[in-house]
Amino acid sequence: MSTKNHDPQVHGLFSSPVAFQHLFDEIPHGVFLVDRQRRIVAVNSAFEALTGFSREQVRGIFCAHVVRNTICQQHCPVLPNSGEGVGECPAGNIISSDRKKIPVRINLAPIYDLSGECQGxxxxxxxxxxSEIWDWERIHTEKFSHLIGSCSEMQRIFQIIPMIGQTDSSVLITGETGTGKDLIAEAIHLASDRAKGPFIKVNCxxxxxxxxxSELFGHQKGAFTGATESKPGRFRLAHNGTLFLTEIGDLPLNLQTKLLSFLDDKVVYPLGGSKGVKVNVRVVAAxxxxxxxxVHLGVFRSDLLFRLNVVRLHLPPLREREGDIRLLLDQFLRTIAVQFKKHITxxxxDALRELLSFPYPGNVRELRNIVEYAVNICQGAKIQLNQLPQYVLESKTPPPPPSVREEVMPHVPTASTEKLEMTWKSMEKKMILDALAQAKGKRNRAAEILGWGRSTLWRKMKEFGLDV
Amino acid sequence: MIHTAHHVRSVLLVAQDGCVAPRFDMALEAMLATEVEGMKQSLILPQSSAEELCHLIMKESVQEVVCGGIEDEFFQYLTWKKVRVLDNVIGPVDWALERWKAGKLQAGDIFRQESVASPEE
Structure with missing residues (x-):
């Protein structure tokens, strides 16, 4: 290679000499050459784009002042005893001239002359x-290390969280109690561009x-009795962040309409206010x-379900997460033992056999509680069978299938509850009549017998049509 | 703390081995100076930290900062706090200080002389 006015050429490779810089610029990664004193001799176009320095600016400058890599600042890889050594590929980060911190991996190779002496x-x-955008392992360790699960279903969920984070669509998370809906909602927030914004949780x-x-949409001063000050509401507090609506199934119908209206136009109308406020909020519901x-029963708006159901994540119950019970048992034991300063290994x-066969209707939350109870009781190095909660030892029945489980169904008045209500009302009426008979029609005395105030008795009598 | 009248400019230069530190967040030395008196104080920092340096800059009420690379987050913070940041400066601290005192130092200035030696040499 020969040089002439910073226009080096490569001889001997082709039939005629070729321009070195042109060849160098074709390399898609940032590449540069330094002399023995580590002063920059040549850089390629990718290097210029990456660092923001032009080749004219950096020629002759000590490389660490231009590249500004963490590796160079700690131990220059060229120096002997640097710990890294030539040929290794340490990862670090650089700061470009436009002030961006860029994660990089460097590779260093010595250049020898014909006599074998290192020239640069x-x-x-x-x-x-x-590559780091999709480096799930690293992101998982940094942001989601508290999410535990090795079963294929959970792994699939963990892997799609960063992708869901990158979209701005509404998310609906479903799953039994204790399956980790809140954790997943927060993980989605952390994986999104809104991570620096607020994560506001509201239990509907x-x-x-x-x-x-008023809590969700806010109110104006004087909107109702006791509204002495204006309140922004959770939607406005979550501006530029995520609003997590947990127990969305318990949201009353009229608020469902209001939420639907918000999802349509992203405008919040506070109670008592005439003007709407536009907010930038992502809604995650669970x-x-x-x-x-x-929806079929008519207690949840179908259009709201369709709005929320853009991205749906269903968290499997613990009993269906093969292999995760053991993983969670060990993880919780480690963390809780450290927390309680106990040396439990x-x-x-037999305790493990019992724990692995338990159906965990309360899922991960219940498993954690069982481990916490056992760690509290345990005095030795290992948790014994008799140190588990009694209900774990007694429970041998498998959990009921979800279709018949009561807690997953909404509270809607049915014939049986109406019958029960009727029974209670008639019983109350009978009690009042008995008391009045006992008090010989004197209402003061009847109220005393019933243990009620006069006004209560009067109200109840009016309600039952006894006020004649 | 450097007490200066409002019209006297003050500066903090982050340093490393006699040169302007290539990275603000990894600097372990800082030099405080004023336009009139020159170098006032040389500080050895217990650990490298951009947050700590920002805190020091605020505490010392310096008006300008000279450094090599600085992350945008800290650049924006200091600018917001009305501190002028002259970044991407490459060269010896003495050269940078003299140039700053003369009112000639600009962001992106690079010392051009064969004497820019590597620190380990």
């Missing part, structure tokens, strides 16, 4: 940004309807109920 080095910088079943509306069945054989 060829260094390749591989941009890892593209935890608040009465009127309060829930429920243990069978929403299709609720495992389970005795």
């Amino acid at each position: 080095y060829l260094e390749t910088i591989e941009d890892l940004r593209a 079943g935890a608040l009465p309807e009127t309060l829930l509306e 429920t243990l109920r069978n929403l299709e069945q609720m 495992g389970y005795s054989e």
Whole structure:
């Protein structure tokens, strides 16, 4: 290779000399040459694009000042006893001139002259940004290490979370109680571009309807008695983030309409307010109920289900997650033992047999509680059979199939509840009549007998048509 | 803390082996200086941390920072705090300081002389 005014040429490879720089520029990775003093001799186009420095700027400059790789700052790979050594491919990151931190992997090769003396080095910088987007293992370790599951179904879910995170569609997570719906919702938020924004969780079943509306959509000052101040509501608090609506199956019908309207136009109308507020929120909903069945019963809006059902994740119950029970038992034992400062190394054989055969109707949450109970009780190095909760030892019945399980069904008035209500009402009426008879018609005395206040008795009598 | 009148400019240069540190987040030395008095203080940091450096810059109320590479997050933060950041500066600290005092130092300035030696040499 010969040089002439920074226009080096390669001789001897082809019938006529070729331009070295042109050849160098064709390499898709950032490549540069340094002399023995580690001053830059040549760089290619990919290097210029990656670092943001032009070849004219960096020629003759000490490479670590241009490349700015973490590896170079800690231990230059060229130096003896650097720990890495020439030929290895350590991963680090660089800071480009436009202030981007870029993960890279470098590869270093010495360049020898014809007499075998080292004249410099060829260094390749591989941009890892593209490969890291799909580097599930690394993302999993950094962000989702608390998600545990080795069964194929859970692995599939873990693998699609980053992809779901990259979209902005509504997500519906279904699964029995204790299967980890909340964790998955948060993992989706963390995997999305909204990760730096807020993750707001609202339990739709935890608040009465009127309060829930104000909690979700906010209210203006004076909107109702006691509204002394304006409240932004959870939708506005979740602006640029994710709103997680758990127990969506418990959302009252009129709020379902309001939520549907929000999903359509992304505008929140606070209670008592005349103006809508546009917010940028992704909605993730979860429920243990069978929403299709609720739609069929007329207690859940079908159009809301279709809106939420853009991306659906169903978390399998623990009894269907082959191999995960053992994994979770060990993981929880480790973490809880450390938390309680106990030196417990495992389970005795019979305790483990019992734990592996338990059906876990409460899924992972129940499994964790059982382990926590056992760690509390255990005094030795291994958890024994008699240190497990009594109900674990007694339970031998398999769990009922989901179709007949009561908790997955919504609370809707049925003939039997109506009958029960009627019975209670007639019984209450009979109690009032008995008390009045006993008090010889004196209402004060009757109220005393019943243990009620006068106003309560009066109200009940009016209700039952006894106020004559 | 450097107490300066409002019209006297002050600067913090992150340093490494006598040169402007290539990375703000990995610098272990910082030099505080003013336009009038020159070098005031040389600090050895207990650990490299961009957050700690930002905290130091705020505490010392310096108006300008000279460094090599800096992540956008910290650049934006300092700019928001009205600190002028002269980044992508490559060269010896003394050269950078003199140039800064003369009001000539710009972001992206590179020292051009054969004497830019590697620190280990």
